[in-house]
Amino acid sequence: MRSAIVIVGYGNVGHHLFMALQVSTKMEIFVLSNRKNHQHLLNSESVHWIDKSNLPDTPPRFCFLTVRDDQIKKTAESLPENWKKESTIVHCSGVLPFDYLKQVCPHFALFYPLNSFSKEIPFEWRDVPVFIDSSREVDKSQLITLAEKFGAKAVENNDHTREQLHVAAVMVNNFSNHWFRIAAEFLKEKDIPFDHLLPLIRTTVSKLDYEPAAKAQTGPATRGDVNTLNKHLKMISNEEIRELYKKMSASINPSIKDKLT
Amino acid sequence: MRSAIVIVGYGNVGHHLFMALQVSTKMEIFVLSNRKNHQHLLNSESVHWIDKSNLPDTPPRFCFLTVRDDQIKKTAESLPENWKKESTIVHCSGVLPFDYLKQVCPHFALFYPLNSFSKEIPFEWRDVPVFIDSSREVDKSQLITLAEKFGAKAVENNDHTREQLHVAAVMVNNFSNHWFRIAAEFLKEKDIPFDHLLPLIRTTVSKLDYEPAAKAQTGPATRGDVNTLNKHLKMISNEEIRELYKKMSASINPSIKDKLT
Known part of the structure; x- marks a missing residue:
């Protein structure tokens, strides 16, 4: 399997992150979520839906958690052991510290787009600030590249700001x-x-x-x-x-x- | 003198009304206001400034009052007697009834652009609703034509709405x-x-x-x-x-x- 991205959760942020990644990266993209909740989107998009029963064998390069803030830790903990060890687990919260998952996995990151997302409404990523930080420089560079590829404005994170x-x-x-x-x-x-x-x-x-x-x-x-x-x-x-x-x-x-x- | 418009007051609404009329009507436009307050605009615009000492002899076709709501009646009353008799006196308030000036003059009208004006900021009139009403049909038609000429959306006034x-x-x-x-x-x-x-x-x-x-x-x-x-x-x-x-x-x-x- 080629290098992959998994998006966990498919709410407003998950949906628009998927739409943006789909056109801007060659990596394979999977969505780990209950597809039953998203039937209305199935025909318009080529989402690779996965659930706990059919996870990819190889740990993904990035695993974006787009679930609610109060579900982030629990969700990260429930990921397969080899993902937690090898993937970079990324949270997308505006309020949690960038190293919120440091107890859960060695490679963690933050990718927070400062905007308001609604699933049914087209989203314009151009100039949207995305706050990025990570435990490894290599992850940070790659996340910055991803954000810039879909037109967003990558901003070096500072938790306080x-x-x-x-x-x-x-x-x-x-x-x-x-x-x-x-x-x-x-x-x-x-x-x-x-x-x-x-x-x-x-x-x-x-x-x-x-x-x-x-x-x-x-x-x-x-x-x-x-x-x-x-x-x-x-x-x-x-x-x-x-x-x-x-x-x-x-x-x-x-x-x-x-x-x- | 050809048919003229006088704008009384030169605040945010007066300024942008002047700017719009200047490019959309062939009528001569005068601004009745204290020019000392507007020195910074003198070089950029061809305003015919007038004051109580040099009013045009002929009553203007329309006299727009763009002063504060609580100054409208007093301002209308202070206009020359022949203006009050022959001109159509127009108020631009969002809250006063369209016939607010009926005790002051026989020909009165309302011209209320529903928007927010700031003198220093360019204004886009396109699609801005302008509520129009008048004591005479001929005034209403002409005010509607004026509003539409600068791209606004003329709306038949209903005081309650x-x-x-x-x-x-x-x-x-x-x-x-x-x-x-x-x-x-x-x-x-x-x-x-x-x-x-x-x-x-x-x-x-x-x-x-x-x-x-x-x-x-x-x-x-x-x-x-x-x-x-x-x-x-x-x-x-x-x-x-x-x-x-x-x-x-x-x-x-x-x-x-x-x-x-």
Whole structure:
């Protein structure tokens, strides 16, 4: 068997890692996962599905663990003994230290793409930072080459930096997206299309290419326009959302804090 | 004098409205504002600056008021009597009713572009919804033609819809942008470049073309990963930001509400 890569787990990250590796490496790629969960993807992709009963004889060159953070250690421990000894076991977590698996195997590495993956949505790897680190230089070079082959931006890992970025990533991605959801649900109740807001959302993001978010901020809170804020608060029937609206506005402009009703 | 447009006020909206009209209409355009505040723009644009002392003799065809919401009525009232009688006075507010100026002048209109404007940043008008309404059909047709000439999407105004969209716009724009700011400041303290997050932010927004924000949501709160959330909370030293982080996470996934420390 030629040198192979095994991806363990086939969630959002596993799927897009597979798609990227498939076109950028000549190594054979196996996916170790319960294929029953992924039937809908079977026709569109040439995945070599494997499970515990039909593992390749030869330990793979790399074994990427794309399972949940709290499953990583257990999953690594359950791999065949010769894999643990000879393969490089790679975790893809934004928060765990790069040497998280050092008690489990001699050759361990980190490959963390800082982005947000959804299985059903095409993914653009270009310029995506991938934090890479490993117990051996030879592994690091090869992982950097892999990342760069699919257009990502390989970044030398520093555990501290990656951890802080993970906090900031939750803020800019999850919390922003949650506001998109709240707005969409607010409008849906009134039968108003969310699409009217898409150009605005794109503008907000494109401004980041020109100036810091703090400087680009606009809107009633920034202007101290308490009338509009209080009018909006009256229009929001959901108590929890109203509280969030107040707290965000007061955080944008602390001087209005005691004027919101 | 040929048929003219006057823009009153030269803030973010006034500036970009001027830029758009300048290339899309043959009407003469005047800006009624204190030019001293805008010296830095004088060299790059052929603005006809006017003030109370040198107003055009003929009432303009349209007089766009791009001042703050709470200045609109006062500004309209202060216009020359023959303008108030003959011109169509247009307000550009997202929240005031379209007939807000009906006590001031017989010909009034609304021209509200739903987006976020910053004077220093180029603006892309294509597909931006502009809510239009007026006291006369002839004004409405002409305002629709103007908006479409610079690529915007003219939308027949409905006061109720526009008001609700304004609330939602604050959520998707101001609140998202505020999280960009919080993240940037969090990283700046640690000397970590915010640029690492730009591909992620673009991904978050591009997902909206494929599925609702609710479905695209990822991250520790969605997964119920309380360990990561509590680790993040420990890393955030600012008490107010920590509270906001908790409230956003609990709003994303109410089941974790009592598990955050």
